[in-house]
Amino acid sequence: EYDGLMFGQFQYHAIPFYKNRYVKHVCQVVQTIMLGLRCHRRRKLDYIHSYDPLMLGFAAVILKILTGAKLIVEVNGHLKKDGFLDRKGLAASVKRTAFSFLASLSLKRAAVIKFLNDEQKVEWQEFLKDQKIVLYHDFVPTHVFKSGQTAEEPYIFFIGYPFYRKAVDILIAAFLEMAEEFPAVKLKIVGHCPGGDAERQKYIDMAKGHPRVEILKPVYFDEAIRLFEQCRFFVLPSRSEAMGRVLIEAMACSKAVIGSRVGGIPGLVRDGENGFLVESENVQQLAEKMKVLLSEENLCAKMGQSGKAFVEENFSSQKYVEFFLDMLRDADHG
Known part of the structure; x- marks a missing residue:
């Protein structure tokens, strides 16, 4: 058609x-x-x-x-x-x-x-x-992403697949490490599971029934934009990543980002400027950086603004x- x-x-x-x-x-x-x-x-x-x-x-x-x-x-x-x-x-x-x-x-x-x-x-x-x-x-339509207001119920956001390569298991473990300190914050994970419901259930089980971990099926592009615009910050803790276009999408929405130090991610994340870099598969380090961005709202906002300018100059x-x-x-x- x-x-x-x-x-x-x-x-x-x-x-x-x-x-x-x-x-x-x-x-x-x-x-x-x-x-x-x-x-x-x-x-x-x-x-x-x-x-x-x-x-x-x-x-x-x-x-x-x-x-x-x-x-x-x-x-x-x-x-x-x-x-x-x-x-x-x-x-x-x-x-x-x-x-x-x-x-x-x-x-x-x-x-x-x-x-x-x-x-x-x-x-x-x-x-x-x-x-x-x-x-x-890779091409990212940065012109359709706008700086958004964080949702009333703040959430950390991830979108992508496959979950193992993107280290969703590490992200869940890191969130569980610090969740008690931030009782109002959710973790929203969105993406396709090639293994179907059985694979998705495996990651749901990793969350141990935590009520503030949401593992959602893929969404249409307009909904993905809304999720980017309203999140507190974005995390991409991949084991392997050639670029990470979702980081560009998040920064185009003036969001701070956290990414693993692999592949092309260090070319997008300026550690301490528009976000943080962490070692791949390091649960504790990821949890600590997420706590920093949740604790220091002004720093989080400043990093988001820096990321927006960085994208407009280099990745528009x-x-x-x-x-x-x-x-x-x-x-x-x-």
Whole structure:
């Protein structure tokens, strides 16, 4: 129903979604290639921009060969650090082989590779040669986020998934450590659980029935904006995080933030200025920083204002457009 929608000069195309895990990736690659060729027949493609270096990257390489367009490949996570490459067994071995083949195929044929942080460049070094490398944030529509008044019932906010990678278990444990000192404050956790109700129940059980811990299912974007605008502050205690766009969204609402010292988070959180950095999986340290922001409202507000200015200067919607156009120019000269 959304195929062909126009947004200004941008046209949106959709491909069918396949639930069967054995054929869905192959079908999506074929559909993507066919869609790209149809677009190319209507109007010559100048650039092909792949959101990841794996299955989409494979489709993008085929389209590059067939159309002659310049290829741009994004790497949007710490895929090599997420654990599946270290697993044992035949299935894991097949995945490792496929991973190396697909990543090498797409990245080595790209005119430009976009990373989110410097750690990714080191992580993917084996696939890099003379490609142009650019580093900048994912698009966040900062212009739709406004500075909001904290709700009458104050709450600490988290939104994201998967819960384990985002260290929701650490966040719950840290909140339980300090909850008695702040009897009016809630913890609101929002996100999708790929494991369904059983996985969500596991995190509910971690909260030990605490009445001020809310673990909510995903919400629409407008509701997510409201939750950002009305929270006291935002926490992202991830075990792995290439960027953390939710931190930008929170700061766009003039909210102080707490993030773990991993991946791209230190590039967003200026420790002591717009929020705090904590060591990953350190429950006590996270609890202490949350207590500081709850105890010192003026500091929390000042950090929120600093974060707002930081986002407007470095991560605004317009700034993304500037980075993106620079990337296209790099591809032209690649």
